[in-house]
Amino acid sequence: MIVILYIAALIAAIGLFVIAIYLSKTLKSTSKTLDEVASTVDKMATELQGISGETQKLLDKTNDLLEDVNGKVAKVDPVFDAIGDVGTSLLGLSQSVRELATLATNKVSANDKKIAQAVSFSHSILAFKDKLKASKAAKEAAKESIQ
Structure with missing residues (x-):
């Protein structure tokens, strides 16, 4: 019976040893994967810093361009205001001419007999x-x- 206990203990020890070996292989594989992930994250951080710099430069250029465009638009605004004023003036002139023509037509119509006599x-x-x-x-x- 003691022999059976020794055999059982030996089988348990072998089982634990096999489990320890597989567990060791799994931990080594996991460690290697985590090292590769850490390396990839470091590379990505470096890449992102480069991209961040380029993005910042692009934003700076965009802001400069926007300021330039805003300045040019501000310079052109008075021209459009003047064009609007000319349009308003022409509208007033057109209305005045229309009123004058209507008045002349009414006067001519009122004096039709006199004109015919003349x-x-x-x-x-x-x-x-x-x-x-x-x-x-x-x-x-x-x-x-x-x-």
């Missing part, structure tokens, strides 16, 4: 003038035929 009177004067010329020409022709 035109008729001028036609009568021109016709009378033409008759006088014809009469004068006839008298001169008659004088010439007598001579």
Whole structure:
């Protein structure tokens, strides 16, 4: 019975030894993986520092460009304000001309009869003038035929 205990103890010791070996291999593999992860993280930190520097430079250039654009836009703003003022002035002028034309049309419409009479009177004067010329020409022709 003691032999069985010794055999059981030996089997348990061998089992513990096998477990210790596998556990050791697993720990070595895990240690190697963690070392590679640490190395990768160090490389990434270095890369990120480079990227951070480039990003900062890009942001600085973007800010400079934005300031330049804002300055140029500020210089151009008065031109657009002036164009707006010209447009407003032209609108006022157009409205004034429209009102003047409407007023003139209304006055002409109100004086249609007077205008028609004046035109008729001028036609009568021109016709009378033409008759006088014809009469004068006839008298001169008659004088010439007598001579």
